[in-house]
Amino acid sequence: MNAEIVAIGTELLLGQNQDTNSSWLAGELALLGVDVFSFQAVGDNERRLETALKAACERSAFVVATGGLGPTVDDVTRKVAAKLAGKPLIFEEKLAKAIEERFARFRPGKPFPKVNLNQAFMPQGATVIPNENGTAPGFMVRVGKCHLACLPGVPSEMKPMFEATLKPFLKSLAPTGTIIKSRVYRTTGMDESALNERIRDLFESSANPTIGVLANAYGVDIRLTAKAASEKEADQLLEGLGKTLTLRLPNHIYGWDKDDLETIVGRLLTTRRLTLALAESCTGGLIAHRVTQVPGSSQYFIGGWTVYSNRFKSASLGVDPKTLESKGAVSAETAMEMAKKAREKTGADLAFSVTGIAGPSGGTPQKPVGLVFLGLADEQGVRVFERRFSGDRATFKIKVSQAALEFLRRSCLKLPLEDQDPNASPLGK
């Protein structure tokens, strides 16, 4: 079954808004075994929209259009869809009532703008697609052999409407051919080329699932994409290759799909009943921010210092001014004292420190931009790690925060903190 996606809105063609709907819909359709032929963006222009939708409906069995369902004259989707279906637009009393009621609920006391009633017009015989999160209902009509579904452009309205109505509809059609499902294995601490060395043979030998890698500041994501006759079969294929991957990268995979390291670390601290304190210099609070993004983090996170000035490093955290003077704020010794003092002063089970040079200025030949020392204090004492990270200030902060969380993850799991494998880069790059 072929499908096309049409995003409607002049603001898209002016580059003012990014269309994220089409990409989302494409992923959902792939999972349903629907082959997306192409997608396109067109403006709020009746003639152009008609041309685009007509051609799409002639080529494909299913067309989903997003946008152009608002109440104003700009919003031409209803009119064009009715014309293509060869049906008149009919005023639906029930829809009108629902629109008025919704308005009264959210803007009590305000006069109802009559223009909103335009949204109660539907092509005769259309299947209405209810909208729980906004005023504009969607609908589906037949255009020749094609099913044309029209949804609003607001993602928070469009997505639940697709899920509730179009997904079951598409599933109910004749059994699909091949479905496509992906799973992402998330790694950190190894750069893309080191990772390629480890799994190169899998790239070459595995045709289904296929393997793709994507590097970013947080690490390298490995995407497996399986084609199968059913979602269950695709899951089995993903599981199979996933097991092999996990054996190849026993220390580096920290999660799947949308997992993030702060949530993983939070779970580990919770189940092990460990508490955490932080002493951050170059990350400027980013590690604490990430730790506290996790609901329930107050159970294990005691708190931390963001120590930007040297005086504050000494006065509040208790770093010896002599260390700062003789070794410098960015030094293994300072990182060690920061972690030690943070643990002592808070009574936390684990304390972590970072001090480095985020740039763009402040580097020297001996201590260049990108240099960072990371300290981990636990009941065994304090260990310090030296790393260099590339990238601009924001990227550097992300990479350091990710390395810090990865050290904490490995510490909780008693995994080696440094990689011995000569093919693996040390944590950080």
Added chain:
Amino acid sequence: MNAEIVAIGTELLLGQNQDTNSSWLAGELALLGVDVFSFQAVGDNERRLETALKAACERSAFVVATGGLGPTVDDVTRKVAAKLAGKPLIFEEKLAKAIEERFARFRPGKPFPKVNLNQAFMPQGATVIPNENGTAPGFMVRVGKCHLACLPGVPSEMKPMFEATLKPFLKSLAPTGTIIKSRVYRTTGMDESALNERIRDLFESSANPTIGVLANAYGVDIRLTAKAASEKEADQLLEGLGKTLTLRLPNHIYGWDKDDLETIVGRLLTTRRLTLALAESCTGGLIAHRVTQVPGSSQYFIGGWTVYSNRFKSASLGVDPKTLESKGAVSAETAMEMAKKAREKTGADLAFSVTGIAGPSGGTPQKPVGLVFLGLADEQGVRVFERRFSGDRATFKIKVSQAALEFLRRSCLKLPLEDQDPNASPLGK
């Protein structure tokens, strides 16, 4: 002059990658007075790509395609473009040499993969578009009356190539008709409906520039979009309405376009030679993280505490345990002591504190999720503000951090910290 954009890549149609190139190109073309007719995404499929590009070149005077220029058999753009132009593909020795040299520079010692030489083939007579940031050169060919430009899909390669080569080329063509230019005025501290009340008449009376508003967790952005015969004329139109806007919203506009509040506050602190300290509870380090995103922030940011546990609030920051016990950690009194102690302990000119309930749990009927107290300590003493913010944990943290930075901005500028206008919401919503 009409244009179309074609993004090439099966990963786009599977929803695995979001196409951001088309939106960026659309904005650039609008600014050059080029009317983007539509844009579309197609897979790495020779026949489909040929159909799509052929139709686009027949309809439009300029077509820009992104992607499909890699070295593998999947990458079909060169072949299809040559076919549509009616020219053979020619091996360009000079390009081949540049590709080999680039490889040797970035992967010294590694054997050169011969497959990369596929990228040295060009349609005969094509104008080569050099790529300073990757191996795949782009090119431009004539397809009938249409100029077809093919660029790589990697944004960091594509954008500089467009800037360096296609932009001057498009400018050199016959003088364009109407250009479209936008400017965004960034506001915070007033919700969308309050802002609408203030500028409703401008919406109705201003046809050029038009006005659009977009609300997000950071505030409300007001986008002015001007149509004019030249960029200069568009700038004048934007300036004119911009002045009116600034008079209507004297306290709420903090910047333009890509300005962010942390950079604005950083500039104000720098020019006024003021230093800053922070004591954060519910934002968990986000304010410090934002402050330290700005290069040079070490000049004015002394440091801060992220005080998640009550014991740490007392032990390190010095909040009186009796205050915490009698008034609670989330109280005006605690916020006041936090700001006061942070200023005392660091010697900063300004100290800011936040304590609140980020949720999702931890709320009570008296102190619901979303409640926050913000404290500002300066040489005049300490002032505390009570606010409620809606949204999930991450949104709440952003809104609180934005309010904190806005209080700091207003404090530096001696603007009123609370809005008296009954039409304006207080800071925060």
